[in-house]
Amino acid sequence: MVKIIEKPLAVNPLKKSQIMGAITAFLGMHRVMPLVHGAQGCMAFTKNFLTQHFREVTPMQSTAVFDIATIIGDDSNLHQGIANVIDKQNPDFIGLVTTGMTEVRGDDMKGSMFRFREKYPQYAETPVVSVTTPDFKGDAETGFASAVSATLAALLPIEPVRDYRTRKLINILAGMHLNAADIDWIRRVFEDFGLEVIVLPDISSSMGGQVTRFYTLPEEGTTIDMIHRMAQADFTIAIGGCMEQAADILLEKCCIPYKKFDSLTGITYSDELISWLMDYTGRPVPKWLKVQRQRGVDALLDAHFSFGGKVFSIAAEPDLLYSLGNFITREMGIKLECAVTTARSGAFEELEAENIIMGDLGDLEEYSKKSDFILANSNAVPMCHRTHQPLYKIGFPIKDQFGHFHRAFVGYAGVMQLAFDIGNICLSLDIEKSH
């Protein structure tokens, strides 16, 4: 049963707004400019937040709605914002994100875009993907999912031409919980099974540090051509419950069947993926993957001595919460005391936990008293100082650590990484205790 703790306000929010999720999704696309329609603070906070998290340049802009404009409610800011972005950066497309303020004001985005197209035919070349992301609804993950869905809905060709030479093309819809190393692992596995993949959005390539020159638009993520080509794929794999909505669009618009993985973390889910790939392609499993599985298994065996009897608590957006929570409870055998999350989506309600709470880090602090360690973002650092619990940092933001984005949590690589990382925390606790 999912609990909601009765209190009037959020104490140390776990939730980030939909705006942050939507922008993160757009950052995984090549030469897109995320444009936040609202007062400039929403963009500035989010930019600061994501820059510190990724340690990368994170291009984004704001329509900078100001006092008078707020009250009158015209669309000059929006139009001027789009025009300026096209003039200055000439992006392949614009990801337009709304805010609570423009939603309360009742801005009619469709109508406004229509007027924009009429008024400025010179900008007709640049598509604008508009996403509704009021921050009084949903969470970062829903914002992320909405941005991916909106992108597909807007950019997929209306009548896709099936090209039977591209039989081996697979779409991968990568949820917000995936790290760069996760996306890389998934891509490599599919490619080594002889498949071609298009990953949407591909924040591994854009925010993973491989762009070493200066840029004013995110580079090397999913290109607009790739997005067009997704219509010709044979199959879609959706990773994370929140990506189902986007997979549905591909199904409805282009008749592409899909399979959804609520998680790819742990031996069970990894095996399921590999079995599927073996069936689908009829190919043998690459050697490196076999080796990696053996190593994952070995890591679990080695570390299991320290897992026994431990208790943990976790706070994260639904997909990440489920992936890690499920693996640590069902395959490591560590008890879950309290799981805190931000929205009702995905499979997290299946977790075996004493408490599953829709809430914040304040609730986590209150309901994790028995836990030996905590999994949460870096905003839980002050809390873990107070409670003297070790913190394994996951999710958004992680501002005080290098390399978090390059840890793999999925596949056999993820099994090994997590067995070691969680194992080390447990081992230190055991050593401390015995002294």
Place this chain on the structure above:
Amino acid sequence: MRLAIQQLTEEPSCDHNQKKTAEQKKNACKKPTPGATAGGCAFDGAQIVLVPIADAAHIIHGPMTCTGQSYNNRGTRTDKGSFHQYGFTTDLSELDIVFGAEKKLKESVRYVVEKFSPKAVFIYSTCVTAMSGEDIGAVSKEMQEELKVPVIPVDSPGFSGSKNLGNKFAGFSLINHVIGTREPEKIPMFPINLIGEYNIAGELYQVEPLFEELGITLFSKMTGNAGYDEICHAHRSKLSVVICSQALISLARQMKDKYEIPFMEGSFYGMGETRKTLVKIAENLGSDILKKRAEELCDRKEKETYEKLAPYLPILKGKRVLVYTGGVKSWSVLNQLEELGMEVVKSSTRKSTEDDIARILEYFEGNEDGLMPKGDGKTILNLMKQYDAHLLLAGGRNMYNAMKGKVPFVDVNQERHFAFAGYDGTLELARRLVYTLTSPVFEVTTRPAPWEVSFG
């Protein structure tokens, strides 16, 4: 409520406007350009000033963006409490907005006071709650009476302006609701207000010992390492010293009008500025002995610092720096770099007032070439190349731009981990400059990869 916001936003949004004609005003204080802006909102600015008061709780009345993406992210250090690391927000839902959330806000204040017993509660309005007409003023009054804890409204919707304006909103709340609400137990010999110093990375800790040694009491700090109580008795100080903040001069001015406390500006960036500031404070406090003591202290400190700087100065000598930072900070940092023997090739004038610009120009001996207008990462990197600069000194926003350009960089932003004020700070800055300038990383990372090398 609407009216209150209007009044506030009708104030000129930057001080450098005040001497100008209406026409000039329009030009100087242009609204941000849609699609080409940087910088935070007024709400952000209000928080910068007030959140360092860490024994008071800060409740943000609005939906999630304002808090979810921003809390626990201030570089301020304090030993007075831990609320600066907390995010309290009413996290409004759609229903709350439709039906009004004043009740929710009241319950939130009760909850926080009961559970966390803060010394005071600050309530911030944001875009959505200002638009839907939530009356945080009335709620504050009611709650203060009910709970017997000071509850202070901060009217700071983001859409009303820039961070600078938000700084002012914060000052407005302090002067109207906090300062003068309590009398101190005793008044020391030389009590002063320090305004606009937020103890970023512990900068206050670098200058505090100087005041201690002189016998000057930082009676009310606004707001680095401040407790709520000390701000209440700020009206008993003998002098206000505004550090690097144009926006809060208005607060000092209001305190002068209301309580006849004279004010002055100062800076602790660099040994020269530190000396000037300390001596001027002593002068303003009207004590010759104090002035003499300040001069002696500075003599001694300078001597000590130069001794410690000895290993670094030869490395820094003649190195060219591009400075891209806002406001008052830019000219004081220029002087600080000059003391270290470095040469500034260009300095930004972003957020600078005319006074600031005049001072920057003074550094460049009147040559306007030294001034650099607003620019994006690309402009900065291009200028670096053009002027063959060795190093970029800027805010965190540009840190990763610099890394993409593979140029040495020192961060002077709010979230940084190093403090650069006073004598110890000058030493720290020298170290940071030397570390980045001499890092082998830049040579290694600019080498071509094996497949990029052409033979023959």
